[in-house]
Each structure stands twice: as C-alpha cells, then as structure tokens.
Amino acid sequence: MKQGGLANPFSSAHERLGNGTISETTIDWEERYRRAVITSDTVATALVVAAIGNFFGVRDAADWHEKWGILAFGTELLVLGALAVSRAWTPAILGQGAEEFRRLGRALFAAAVVLALGGIALTSRNIKLWIFVAIPALALVTMTARYLLRLRLHKQRKEGRCLRPVLAAGSPATVRDLITRARRFPHLGWRVDGVCTTDGLGLEGNQLDGVPVVGRLADVADHVRRDGYRVVAVTPDPHWSPHRLQRLAWNLEGSDAEMVVAPVLMEVAGPRLHVDAVLGIPLLRVSMPAFTGGRRAVKAVVDRMGAAILVVLFAPLMVLVGLLVLMDSRGGAFYRQRRVGKDGREFTILKFRTMVAGADRARDALADRNEGAGLLFKLRRDPRVTRVGAVLRRYSIDELPQLFNVLTGSMSLVGPRPPLPEESAAYGPDIRRRLLVKPGLTGLWQISGRSDLPWEEAVRLDLRYVEDWSLALDTVILWKTLRAVLHGHGAY
Incomplete structure (x- = not known):
C-alpha cells in the first residue's frame, strides 16, 4: 500500500481485493519488521557492551586493548549467536505474545552460562562483569527496544x-467466532x-460476517497457492478427519502459509498443552493445572x-493520597471490605x-441504576464517589x-x-474455580x-488465568497493567 509522506518500514505487504484475493507488494512487511x-x-x-567496556576498561587502558576488547567482542558475538540459535528472530513469534520475550530471555541466559x-x-577474573552486569543490562535494553517496536506495530495494526x-x-459457526476474535x-x-x-x-450466501466465502x-x-494467504486457520468441522488434515499439511508444503489448527479445548493453552507421539499417533496431552508445587512457591x-x-x-504517594482523602470529605483514609479469597476463605481488603x-447503606437506593455486568454493581457516574475518589479510581491509585x-x-x-461474599455465594460450580487461587x-x-x-468475558479471562497460569504470564500481565492504569479505560 502507498501512504502519503515517507515510506513506513512496517507498511503492510498485502492488500485485500474485492474478490478475496491477496495482492502482494514487492516488499514484505514481515521481513522488514524482522x-x-x-x-x-x-x-x-x-x-x-561498548558502554560497559569503556566505563570499566578506562581504569586500565593497556589491559583494555588486550583483554577487555576481546571479551567485549566475544560477548557480542555470543549473545547474537544465542539469539539466532534460540530462534528469537522467527517471524511467527515477533510482535505478539510472551513467546518472543521468553525466547529472548532463554538466549541471554544461555549466553550467560x-x-x-x-x-x-x-580462569578470567573479568568474566563476572559480563555475566552479572552486561547480560542483565542487555536484557533490559533489548526487551525495552523490542517492546517499543511492538507498540508501533500494534498501532499500525489497529489502523x-x-x-x-x-x-x-x-x-460457519466456528469461523464466525474466529472472525469476531480477530477483529x-x-x-x-x-x-x-x-x-x-x-x-x-x-450464513449470508457467499459471505460470512462480511468476509467472502471463496470455496x-x-x-x-x-x-492458498493462488491467492497468497499467509495463515490457514482450521476450525472444527466434521469434514476434518486426521487423514484430510494430514493431506492439507502436505499440500501446503512449499507455500508461505502457516497452518494453524484450533483444538476443541479452546480455553486451555500455554504450558499445559504438550504434543506427544504415542504408538505413532500424535496426541495433544493436557496436563493438570498446578495449584501447588515449586512454581507456586516461587510465585x-x-x-x-x-x-x-x-x-x-x-x-x-500513599501518605499524600491519604491526606488528600481526609481533606476532601469526612471519614477515614482507608476503606475496609470483606472479600472472598483462595478456597472461599474471607479476608479484609484495604x-x-x-x-x-x-456509601454502602445507600447502595440499595441505587440498585435500579446498576450498570455492572452479571453479578457486579457498577455506576459510571456514581453520586457516592468523591472528587478525589474519582481521580483515584480512574488511575487505580485507590488499590495501592x-x-x-x-x-x-x-x-x-x-x-x-x-x-464480594454475596457474589461468591451466587457462583455456579464453573465460576467457583476462580477461588482455586489467590x-x-x-x-x-x-x-x-x-x-x-x-x-461472561470477565469470567472467561479469570478462568483462563486459573487454568493456564505461568510465571511468564504473570510477567506479561504486570507489564501491561502499567499501560492500562495510565490510560484509565474501564475504571470508574
């Protein structure tokens, strides 16, 4: 696609035509992004590497040329080689998900080892500097740089x-669900x-939710071979027997398309899914969710x-906020409320x-104005919220x-x-699985x-976390929380 002004290095390499055919430009944005x-x-x-080498090497200029330079150059080659071996530059994992950062972390850890x-x-005495200073600094800088590239890519995709x-x-039903999620x-x-x-x-003749049915x-x-699709997403249908799926995989060999098969267990993913070959048959093994053990202890x-x-x-900040709350309205700085935690045990949240x-006593009078979904009680313009409280809620400062x-x-x-206890009391057996973790x-x-x-979406996300929890997922959530808090979307 041509854009006004300077050429965009991540501009799309494909354009959808009216008949569903994909036209391919001379420059592939995926390769540019890679x-x-x-x-x-x-x-x-x-x-x-240069900054650390120069900073520590100036103390002994002679030693720098003989040893520090060799270590610096060797460290750089080792890190780049580890990234290549760990497939940290594979286009399929760049730009989304935690796998990109997981591979980057594995590569840097391997380089440190x-x-x-x-x-x-x-018997080098200088090696500690590169292990305990250079590698952590590299992790911080490279992950930050990749995150900034990802933000730009995501902005382009939203456009x-x-x-x-x-x-x-x-x-048609499963494809429609896929279309909805992709949008x-x-x-x-x-x-x-x-x-x-x-x-x-x-479902609408030759279209499905505005997408043409091509065959x-x-x-x-x-x-795929004629129109240049890059992903073939296979969704459940009685047509797909093991033989037909295998035949499709064979027929796609040599094309640029990636074949993705959606399993029946849509909400189980991450570290719980494993593909094993048993008696020559590929089986998708789903391990039990981990609620105890070493990883939970680490958590x-x-x-x-x-x-x-x-x-x-x-x-x-908390001292300042406490004073502002006291000055804004009568009452204490903190609000205490009973909530339900792990295994249904109640605790007092601060x-x-x-x-x-x-404000709790006035809730019944506002029940007919409830805008919350499901069992939640929420009002976008709750008259009980104070001036300071509105700001605290918008940026989640009240939760500190x-x-x-x-x-x-x-x-x-x-x-x-x-x-809340009343919410928990209304939970069905499925939703009560939220209480299996803290x-x-x-x-x-x-x-x-x-x-x-x-x-329903909030419950699905909570259950997904319970089922697919991992330390990597926690890291991604903590990282994204900062942006969500700064934007203030959905907080009231």
Missing part, C-alpha cells in the same frame, strides 16, 4: 495495516480475508518481595476511601493499599478479581477493559 528487530538487538548489544563456563576454563491475511476453513484483537495481526466451508456457502474445504490448498516469594519493594517506592461515609494484603498472603500481585491486585481482567468487560 530486520528491524535484528538491527535493534545488534545495535543494543553493541552499545551496551556459556560465558561462565568460558571464564572458568580461561488496518501490517496484518497477516488468513484463510479460515471450518464450519476484536487486531494487535495479534490476523485479518480473515477468505473463508472455506464444506459446501462453499456462508469448499476440499479446495483450501488451491486457494509466593515474588509476591511478597515485589509487594515490599512497591510499598517502599509508593510510600510517599483500599483508599473513594466514596462518602456510609492492597499491597499490604499481598504482604500478609491473602492476595497475590496477579490473579482473578477478588469477589485473588490478584491485577489480572487479565485489569488489562482487558476492567469494568467495561461483559460479565
């Missing part, structure tokens, strides 16, 4: 550019440009250490007071005292939303819209 990431990693590595072993073999054209193949989350980079169904028809399931490979330690650090950092004194709940072990930094100060609901989410 080159941008490689350049970013290379420049960041060179700058960090090799440096340590090399230092032992060469309808830099999207991978997808051919969805399955039943709801454009930052993931999928745009369904064509549909194949069993009979070559959609039958038996003709998927032909359409508990990280929770308390993180909460302690955050309390110290935010102590001046928040800064954002409403007038006695919950750090003390994390310190005492009743909450976690990341987890499902802590429900509630969180933030969670998937916090970074996905908060109070603007439909009740």
